[in-house]
Amino acid sequence: MLKINQIKLPLTADESDLRRAAGKALRLDENRIHSLRITKKAVDSRKKDNIFFVYNVEVDVDGDEQAVLKRCGSEVDIVKPLDFTEPELKRTSELRPVIVGFGPAGMFAGLVLARAGLKPLIIERGARIEERQNDVQNFWINRRLNPESNVQYGEGGAGTFSDGKLTTGIKDPLCRIVIDELASHGAPEEIRWSAKPHIGTDRLAQVVRNIREEILSLGGEIRFNCKMTDVIVANSYIHGIKLISDGHEEDFQTDTVLLCTGHSARDTVATLYEHGVKMMQKPFSVGARIEHPREFIDKAQYGSFAGHPALGAADYKLACHPEHGRGAYTFCMCPGGTVVNAASEEGGIVVNGMSEYGRDAENSNSALLVGIEPENFGSDHPLAGIELQRKIERAAFAAGGGDYTAPAQLVGDFLADRPSVKLGAVKPSCPTGVALGDIRKILPKKVTDTYAQALLKMDKMLCGFAMPEAVFTAPETRSSSPVRILRDEIYQSNIRGLYPCGEGAGYAGGIVSAAVDGMRCAYAVMADENDEW
Ligand SMILES: Cc1cc2nc3c(=O)[nH]c(=O)nc-3n(C[C@H](O)[C@H](O)[C@H](O)COP(=O)(O)OP(=O)(O)OC[C@H]3O[C@@H](n4cnc5c(N)ncnc54)[C@H](O)[C@@H]3O)c2cc1C
Structure with missing residues (x-):
């Protein structure tokens, strides 16, 4: 199999154009290409008057590949196999492993362990997806927050009401496997090749259901509305967990707990801290969502190509480092999406963003974030970052009037340092x-001082980013975890048998990296190594 990188084609090109271009790159009659598979498709919009697609493809050709390769340029190469082999199952324990949390980390850990025949018990404090969608709507419409089933908690985890963006900064061969699994469980096929894949909240729900069904069909068990309230520990080893479900308490015996609880499970982290589970402070970021009209962002990014059916809504990614200030960056951009109230604690507000697959809502938004270092947490306590998040979320609740209305300000008013009184x-x-x-x-002042400079810098990168009528909605406090639960090279904490995993434990940031970490922890359970801490 050969791969060809960097095939550039106009937005109107179709499959036959791609085959022709592939033949040209291979210096080969296109009829000698048996099969062609797109592995990456990206938009090059650096020049607004000449926007085109860039493809990478894999092809099977008629004849000797080496001979073909010899007469080609550097854009053609042999496809290397994926650098990964699934570890052998060495676990001997008769006890079932438990996965706490059914977000991306827990779902992918669940798939691996169920396929290995280990029949995991998965517990999820939130509701199954159908019920959870009602709970979230009830919150958004009637402002009745269910603290156990909301945008952060429930089947599918925190990213279920999201844009379902699958971009990640990590380089791990398992990312490929995660994307393929999502596609084979019902996500749009193009995530397999899109340079910036996304699923959309409307399609994610079905993917989550399909993963649930596969785990159940393999003998796994999933209990919804079931919370782990404590761990049972003796001599620094896990012996079980305590559960509560519909008011009914139960002890479940196990020697293996994969802690996939996400970064909003503050109560669970506090319980583990009380047990002496080692953890440390971790930098995180704070900011607000910034909203512009979608058509405006499309024009700024795509010029006269804006609205082209092959392009969809435009995204952006901006970063700058103002003088004497901190780094500021846009995060989790949702083209044609909405800002969501993602609260999970009563009396606190946190916002985030989500889009449907079509990305056709009126506005586009992103988080504008500034990093907060542990020295700014105000205490050395490992959980001080959580307290700082909570303080900001409570201040936002009060500023919004105490009924989950989110505080907001126009960018023009922010820059003029006056409160907003009227929308534009x-x-x-x-x-x-x-x-x-x-x-x-x-x-925090450090965030808003940085904003004042960053907005002007970013306006030069994306003309109109600081438009006066753009709206800030605050606060975005949970883009990552402010604490890391320590684990060693065999993925276990100082309490043996406890596997801190995913975003909440500080080992992932986003859907794909959390899923990859879930798989890595599950493989560690299969490998069954055990060392002294
Ligand atoms: C609105 C929103 C939009 C987002 N958009 C994107 C995006 O487009 N792309 C992207 O990559 N990332 C996005 N993210 C971030 C992404 O969702 C997270 O990075 C990811 O879900 C983390 O996965 P996780 O499995 O580690 O934890 P989570 O997804 O947080 O899952 C943890 C689960 O554990 C459960 N749980 C917690 N405590 C307990 C307990 N004691 N007992 C039982 N169950 C428990 C929770 O209910 C939860 O379902 C978004 C997040 C939000 C909130």
Whole structure:
């Protein structure tokens, strides 16, 4: 199999154009290409008057590949096999492994362990997807928060009400496997090759259901509305966990707990801390969502190509380092999406973003974030970062009027340092509504001081980013975990048999990296190594 990189074609090109271009790159009659598979498709929009697609493809050709390769340029190469072999199952324990949390980390750990025949017990404090969708709607419409079933908690985890972006900064061969699994469980096929794959919240629900069904069909068990309230530990080894479900308490005996609880399970982290599980502070970021009209962002990015059916809604990724300030960056951009109220604790507000597969909502939004280092947490306590998040979330709740209305401010007013009193052309999309005011009253000064400079710098990178009518909705405090639960090279914590995993334990940031970490921890369970801490 040969791969060809960097085939450039116009937006209107079809499969036959791609075959022709592949033949040209191989210096071969295109009829000698038996099969062609796109492995990557990206948009090159650096020149607004000449936007085109760039493809990487894999081809099977008629004849000697080496001979073909010899007469080609550096853009053609032999396909190397995936650098990964699944470890052998060495686990001998008769006890069933338990996975706590059914987000991306727990789902992928569950798939691996179920396929290995280990019949994992998976417990999830939130509801199954259908019920959870009702709980979230009830919160967004009637502002009745269910603290156990919401945007952060429930089947599919925190990313279920999201854009389902699958981009990741990690380089791990398992990323490929995660993408293929998502596609074979119902995600759009193009995630296999898109340079910036996304699923959309409307399609994610089905993917999550399909993964659930496969785990169940292999003998795994999933209990929803079931929370781990404690771990049972003796001589620094896990002996079981305590569960509560519908008011009914139970002890479940196990020697293996994969802790896939995400970064909102603050109560669970506090319980583990009480047990002496080693953890440390970790930097995280704080900011607000910024919303612009989608068509405006499309024009800024695609010029006269904006609205081209082959392109869809435009994204952006901006970063700068203002003088004497901290780094600021945009994060989790949701083209044609909405801002969501993602609260999980009563009396606190946190926002995030989500899109449907079509990305056709009126606005586009992203988080504008600034890093917060442990020295700014105000205490050396390992959980001080959580307290800082909570303080900001509570201040936002109060500023919004105490009914989950989210505080907001227009960018023009923010730059002029005056509270907002009236919306402009941009209609904020947060489903619980916004209360206009001054986000300086909610966010740490270091964040807002950085904003003041960063907005102007970013406006030069994306013309109009600092448009006066753009709307900030605050606060975004949970883009990553402020604590890391320590684990060793065999993925276990100082309490043996406890595998801290995924985003909440500080080993992932996003759907794909959390899923990869879930698989890695599950492989460690299969390998069954055991050393002294
Ligand atoms: C609105 C929103 C949009 C997002 N958009 C994107 C995006 O587009 N792309 C992207 O890559 N990432 C996105 N993210 C981030 C992404 O969702 C997370 O990085 C990812 O879900 C982390 O996976 P996880 O499995 O580690 O934890 P989580 O997904 O947080 O899952 C943890 C699960 O554990 C359960 N749990 C917690 N404590 C207990 C307990 N004691 N007992 C039983 N169950 C428990 C929770 O209910 C939860 O379901 C978004 C997040 C949000 C909130």
